[in-house]
Amino acid sequence: MKKESNVLDAVVVGAGFGGLYAIKRLTDAGFRLQAFESGDGVGGTWYWNRYPGARVDLECWDYSYSFSPELQDEWDWPERYPTSSELRKYLNHVADHFDLRRHIQFNTRVESAVFDERENLWVVTTSDGKTTKARFFVPATGVLSVPKPPEIPGIESFRGESYHTGRWPHHDVDFSNKRVGVIGTGSSGIQVIQALAGKCKHLSVFQRTAVYVVPAKNHPLTPEMRERVRATYAERRAVSRLTRFGIAVPFPVESALDATPEERRKKYENAWENSQLLGFRMCYGDILSNEEANDTVAEFIRGRIRETVKSPEIAEKLMPRGFPFGTKRPCLGDTYYSVYNRPDVTLVDLKATPIERIVPDGIVTSEGLQQLDCLIYATGYDALTGALTHIDVRGIGGRQLADKWASGAKTYLGLVTSGFPNLFTVTGPGSPGPLANMSMSIEQHVDWITACMVHMRERGIRRIDADHQAEEGWMQHVQDVVSKTLYMKANSWYIGANVPGKAHVFLPYLGGHGTYRKKCDDIAAAGYPGFVLTTNGEAQVETSSETIGDAA
Numbered sequence: 001m002k003k004e005s006n007v008l009d010a011v012v013v014g015a016g017f018g019g020l021y022a023i024k025r026l027t028d029a030g031f032r033l034q035a036f037e038s039g040d041g042v043g044g045t046w047y048w049n050r051y052p053g054a055r056v057d058l059e060c061w062d063y064s065y066s067f068s069p070e071l072q073d074e075w076d077w078p079e080r081y082p083t084s085s086e087l088r089k090y091l092n093h094v095a096d097h098f099d100l101r102r103h104i105q106f107n108t109r110v111e112s113a114v115f116d117e118r119e120n121l122w123v124v125t126t127s128d129g130k131t132t133k134a135r136f137f138v139p140a141t142g143v144l145s146v147p148k149p150p151e152i153p154g155i156e157s158f159r160g161e162s163y164h165t166g167r168w169p170h171h172d173v174d175f176s177n178k179r180v181g182v183i184g185t186g187s188s189g190i191q192v193i194q195a196l197a198g199k200c201k202h203l204s205v206f207q208r209t210a211v212y213v214v215p216a217k218n219h220p221l222t223p224e225m226r227e228r229v230r231a232t233y234a235e236r237r238a239v240s241r242l243t244r245f246g247i248a249v250p251f252p253v254e255s256a257l258d259a260t261p262e263e264r265r266k267k268y269e270n271a272w273e274n275s276q277l278l279g280f281r282m283c284y285g286d287i288l289s290n291e292e293a294n295d296t297v298a299e300f301i302r303g304r305i306r307e308t309v310k311s312p313e314i315a316e317k318l319m320p321r322g323f324p325f326g327t328k329r330p331c332l333g334d335t336y337y338s339v340y341n342r343p344d345v346t347l348v349d350l351k352a353t354p355i356e357r358i359v360p361d362g363i364v365t366s367e368g369l370q371q372l373d374c375l376i377y378a379t380g381y382d383a384l385t386g387a388l389t390h391i392d393v394r395g396i397g398g399r400q401l402a403d404k405w406a407s408g409a410k411t412y413l414g415l416v417t418s419g420f421p422n423l424f425t426v427t428g429p430g431s432p433g434p435l436a437n438m439s440m441s442i443e444q445h446v447d448w449i450t451a452c453m454v455h456m457r458e459r460g461i462r463r464i465d466a467d468h469q470a471e472e473g474w475m476q477h478v479q480d481v482v483s484k485t486l487y488m489k490a491n492s493w494y495i496g497a498n499v500p501g502k503a504h505v506f507l508p509y510l511g512g513h514g515t516y517r518k519k520c521d522d523i524a525a526a527g528y529p530g531f532v533l534t535t536n537g538e539a540q541v542e543t544s545s546e547t548i549g550d551a552a
């Protein structure tokens, strides 16, 4: 690719797992780039999520980069599930070790990215008022990075401290002697609730939907444990690349309904005792696709809640019902249910007593005022699309990405969205991203994007776009796959149900990480069918719909 002095090869957005790896791979491949990060340090999700109890829910040997055996060997994880601060330490180490910081401009938000059709380049405007031109725009902005505050009247009137889990301050917050309210019981809420129970004067949990919480069984790693992991890293990663969830456990084929109740009980007890996030989903092959099979897990977990929570009335309120297990991301927590046995923790069931408004002194529900000194919003994110639609991204004909995606995000393979050439979405909608091991999904995407950019450079191709028909075919395939599962039975952030006015479309690809990786690789090897590659204004490669069908 010809290099003009003021036109870079790429602008990368974000300095989390995705952005750092994109910088590493693209610069290794000889591309000149500039990365922008709105925070003042690296970490992405882990830069912003500093709330008490924040830690990853995948084991460290899966949730870490696999591209560098040297990095794997030299890094010592202290615990099975690293905390947010440990993950920041790791990502800072990665940035230093591979000398990535010099490519990143911190404290700088990308405000707009406009495609110049004549020149085939992106004009990126940042919060410092500058513009940067680049052939490719690579937003590695994360799938859960735009916090969504709740729509509750009076929110601005609250006199005490208030924080969103996804925008936690960098200083320590003193909760002792404070009456704290937590709104939200997803993964973030479950972690913060466990961390604050007993550490504040009183904790009130405002629960709208009870979720399935399975034990984390977190523990420190001994040197012997770490050595065992190191010895099997290569094999573990190789297997993980082929599996459904991007971890080294193959997906089972047996049905829960073919097992006897006693066999199921044993399996579920084992999953409960030796759990990891995916433990229950990996017990049988039909937990996520057959409601009767799914009920066997749901009822087992409800039984554990009954056993743990002393008050039957509170236990009943904590029992998840009305959506199948696993269709909202299950949460991890060793002490979650037992915190409700404490006299200084109150569960407010918003289904029975909804919030009416927030007032200067606290929260008013239909039952009256709960006085609070501090409010924590664990109310989630404008997931999967929010980070991109919050940037003014304009493609061919000046069309806004937010406008194109208003009725549901569309991409081809979760990598390119038609009408927005030379823009690669790292773990974008239509890819497995959050439904698999995120760090592995990121590596797979960035590797593919880098190889595609090299392919274009070598052939003088100046523009890549998604073929409209291929995109429609891919998104139909995404919907066809989810329709064979139970996922549409939950109002989850996977379908945008948590953001009022957002189109309800299931966006992650459920076909599995290994299957998806193979599809992406096959398409690259076949010369990129489904994409339109253009050299000097002439469309060079366009695929037939037959090929697209095969690809899907």
Ligand code: NAP
Residues within 6 Å of the ligand: 055, 056, 057, 058, 144, 149, 150, 151, 152, 165, 183, 184, 185, 186, 187, 188, 189, 191, 206, 207, 208, 209, 329, 350, 355, 378, 379, 380, 381, 434, 493, 498
């Ligand atoms: P979330 O799963 O979307 O949960 C948001 C919670 O806030 C839900 O309980 C929701 O209730 C509640 N809520 C939202 N608006 C509300 C309102 N107006 N009134 C009352 N309640 C309201 O968000 P999250 O907990 O931040 O987790 C998001 C995702 O981030 C997770 O699924 C996971 O993928 C990731 N995450 C991972 C970790 C980890 O690795 N350990 C930690 C945190 C987050 P409804 O369910 O009724 O909508």
